[in-house]
Amino acid sequence: MTGPVGVVLVSHSAAMAAGLRELLRELGSDAVPVVLAAGTEDGRLGTSYDLIVRAVAAADTGSGVVVLPDLGSSVLTAVTALADHPRPGAVLVDAPFVEGAVAAVVTASTGAALAEVVAAAEEARGYRKF
Numbered sequence: 001m002t003g004p005v006g007v008v009l010v011s012h013s014a015a016m017a018a019g020l021r022e023l024l025r026e027l028g029s030d031a032v033p034v035v036l037a038a039g040t041e042d043g044r045l046g047t048s049y050d051l052i053v054r055a056v057a058a059a060d061t062g063s064g065v066v067v068l069p070d071l072g073s074s075v076l077t078a079v080t081a082l083a084d085h086p087r088p089g090a091v092l093v094d095a096p097f098v099e100g101a102v103a104a105v106v107t108a109s110t111g112a113a114l115a116e117v118v119a120a121a122e123e124a125r126g127y128r129k130f
Contacts, residue, residue, distance in 0.1 A: 005108040006033040008031045009101060010052055010069040010078050014039035017070075018036030020101055028105040035059040037078075047074045052081040056090050064089030064114030065119055066104045070097045091118050099124035 004082075007024070011017040017038035024034045034111065038057035040046040059065045069075045069089060075087060078092050093115065100121040106122035 002063045003061030004032045004111060005063045005104075005114050006035065006061055006065045007101060007104050007108065008035050008037055008052070008059050009097075010065045010067060010074045011036070011038040011054075011076060011097070012047060012070060012072075014043070020074050020084055020098060024101055024105045027102060028109040031060060032105050032108045033059045034101075034105060047077040047121045049081045052078055053085050056082070056087055057087070060087065060089070064091065064117070066108075066114070067092045067119055067120065068097060068101050068104065073111060078124055090112055093118055093121045095121040095124050098129050101123060103127075 009020060011018045017036045021032045021034045037051040040048050056065050065126040067078055069078045082090055082092055103124040104117050104121040108117045
């Protein structure tokens with residue numbers, strides 16, 4: 001049996017990613033696994049290849065995983081980690097970090113398939129605030 005599509009937040013800041021996960025848990029009613037790969041393993045700002053690899057494995061319930069990086073080197077680190085440790089259904093998504101994560105989690109919480117969750121995250125790029 002598989003669960004909902006998982007989401008991995010790849011961020012330079014553990015605190016920022018934790019705050020976003022708090023919001024996402026409210027929106028996704030805790031049904032969607034949201035796993036952090038944020039900061040370095042020793043608590044500094046930065047990104048960690050190993051944290052990304054572990055987070056993707058932890059978020060995978062069998063329905064796929066959306067990997068959302070915040071910016072710059074988190075993208076490069078995620079690309080490298082996913083290339084070195086390919087996992088069927090793990091997709092690196094080019095979407096705004098906050099809006100893309102919200103769209104992905106809300107869509108995943110409905111039981112949507114991976115392609116729909118990816119599309120929702122990517123479409124968040126066009127959301128207007130006013």
